[in-house]
Amino acid sequence: xxxxxxxxxxxxxxxxxxxxxxxxxxxxxxxxxxxxxxxxxxxxxxxxxxxxxxxxxxxxxxxxxxxxxxxxxxxxxxxxxxxxxxxxxxxxxxxxxxxxxxxxxxxxxxxxxxxxxxxxxxxxxxxxxxxxxxxxxxxxxxxxxxxxxxxxxxxxxxxxxxxxxxxxxxxxxxxxxxxxxxxxxxxxxxxxxxxxxxxxxxxxxxxxxxxxxxxxxxxxxxxxxxxxxxxxxxxxxxxxxxxxxxxxxxxxxxxxxxxxxxxxxxxxxxxxxxxxxxxxxxxxxxxxxxxxxxxxxxxxx
Ligand SMILES: [Mg+2]
Numbered sequence: 001x002x003x004x005x006x007x008x009x010x011x012x013x014x015x016x017x018x019x020x021x022x023x024x025x026x027x028x029x030x031x032x033x034x035x036x037x038x039x040x041x042x043x044x045x046x047x048x049x050x051x052x053x054x055x056x057x058x059x060x061x062x063x064x065x066x067x068x069x070x071x072x073x074x075x076x077x078x079x080x081x082x083x084x085x086x087x088x089x090x091x092x093x094x095x096x097x098x099x100x101x102x103x104x105x106x107x108x109x110x111x112x113x114x115x116x117x118x119x120x121x122x123x124x125x126x127x128x129x130x131x132x133x134x135x136x137x138x139x140x141x142x143x144x145x146x147x148x149x150x151x152x153x154x155x156x157x158x159x160x161x162x163x164x165x166x167x168x169x170x171x172x173x174x175x176x177x178x179x180x181x182x183x184x185x186x187x188x189x190x191x192x193x194x195x196x197x198x199x200x201x202x203x204x205x206x207x208x209x210x211x212x213x214x215x216x217x218x219x220x221x222x223x224x225x226x227x228x229x230x231x232x233x234x235x236x237x238x239x240x241x242x243x244x245x246x247x248x249x250x251x252x253x254x255x256x257x258x259x260x261x262x263x264x265x266x267x268x269x270x271x272x273x274x275x276x277x278x279x280x281x282x283x284x285x286x287x288x289x290x291x292x293x294x295x296x297x298x299x300x301x
Contacts, residue, residue, distance in 0.1 A: 004033035004114070005057040007049055007072065009040050009064030012090040017063055020106040024063075024088065027107060031114040033059065040068070050075030054083045059293070061086035061113045063106070066133070069096055070271035073132045076290055077123055084291040086113025096133050100214070100294045117296040120288035121214040122196055127282055131270040135283060138174060138191030138224070138266075171233065173226040174266055180221075180258035185251055188226040194219045194258070194283055217287035221258070223251040257284045 006028065008017055017024070021037075028035045036057070040046050046068050054060050054076055060083055062072040069087055076085060088109040089097035100119075102109050124131045173188040196219050222245065227233040236249050245252050260281040268275035 001034040002032055002058040003056065004028050004035045005050070005053055005060045006035055006037045007040060007046050007060065007062045007068075008037070008088075009046070009068045009090065012064040012068065017088075017090050017106065020110075023107055024110045027110040028061070028114055033114065040064070043067075044071060047071035047075040051078040054079050055081040057083060059084055059086060059114065061088065061110070063088035063090050065090065066096055066272050070132045070273070073123055073290055074130045077130045077286070082291060084118050084293050086110075086116070086293040088113055099133065100292070102294060112295045113293055116293040118291045119214070119294050120291050122217055122219075123286045123289040124194070124196065124219065125282075125284045125286060126268070126270055126275065127278060129270065129275075130286075131275075132196075133271060134193055134195040135268060135270050135275065136191070136193040136195075137268045138172070138189065171226070175263055176223075177261045178223075178258060179261075180253065180255040185223075187223075187251070189223045189251075190226050191222075191224040192260070193222045195222070196220070196285075215288050217256050217285055218254040219256070219283070219285060221251075221253050221255060225249050225251065256287075257282075259283075 006025070008021075010017060025035050025037060036053075038049055040049075046062060046064070050060055050062075050072050051074075060072065060076070062068050062085065069089075072085055072087075076083060087097065087102060088106050089102055089104065090106065097104075097109075102112060124133075124135060126135050171190050173190060174192075175188050176186070176192075178185040196214060224236060224240075225248075227236055227249070232249075239246060239249065260283070262279050265277040265279045266281075267277050268281070
């Protein structure tokens with residue numbers, strides 16, 4: 001039999017997997033896999049186990065939130081053997097699952113994890129660390145992960161933006177020098193995102209869908225300039241919602257590699273987790289570094 005390593009975070013998304021575990025494993029078995037099921041025991045456990053054990057398996061499937069997926073990608077990046085990765089989302093935000101149209105229904109997602117299409121995706125590097133879909137700093141990045149999940153669930157993203165508006169009084173400007181593709185960008189910014197995803201912090205309008213590819217060796221960069229007034233800031237939020245990234249307020253470009261220098265250290269988030277504080281950041285991309293197994297939808301032409 002083919003061998004499948006199933007690594008799951010039993011606590012993700014209100015422990016929803018407990019109702020589906022038996023059916024998920026049966027789904028894998030019906031497809032001819034002998035399944036090893038491993039519930040993660042602590043943060044970075046998915047990373048450790050996948051790094052160590054993935055080469056012994058034909059397929060790795062993970063279940064959890066974006067953090068678990070990110071750990072899995074990091075773990076596979078450490079393996080010499082290329083093992084495909086399936087994903088059953090169980091977290092709260094699930095940016096990556098949204099981006100590749102993996103269904104919320106866990107059984108449906110399990111079927112795609114074993115039956116779907118293998119698709120190579122790019123993996124980012126951030127000062128030598130791997131990341132999967134977004135590196136970010138600044139005002140809203142904290143808000144995204146500080147807004148309580150129950151508020152997000154009830155009020156959707158309106159609540160998210162209300163939190164943003166509340167934070168207008170404590171907007172911090174980051175003076176940055178950015179080098180990319182032989183160009184130099186200098187200025188004061190309130191937020192920066194270097195992403196490879198259609199959904200960030202649950203928001204789907206931040207990048208234009210038609211422009212995003214997961215295998216093009218490029219990241220989408222969005223930097224928001226420091227607004228001059230609270231009213232301008234509110235206008236910016238409106239533009240963010242509608243995806244209208246006016247160059248008067250935003251700097252946007254695609255790149256495979258960039259260097260960001262700041263006078264003081266900046267707190268970053270990588271795939272929604274704390275990513276450390278740095279005054280110099282080197283960001284690069286490993287093209288088509290990981291094979292994920294997803295519903296057949298990307299690049300339909
Ligand atoms: Mg890309």
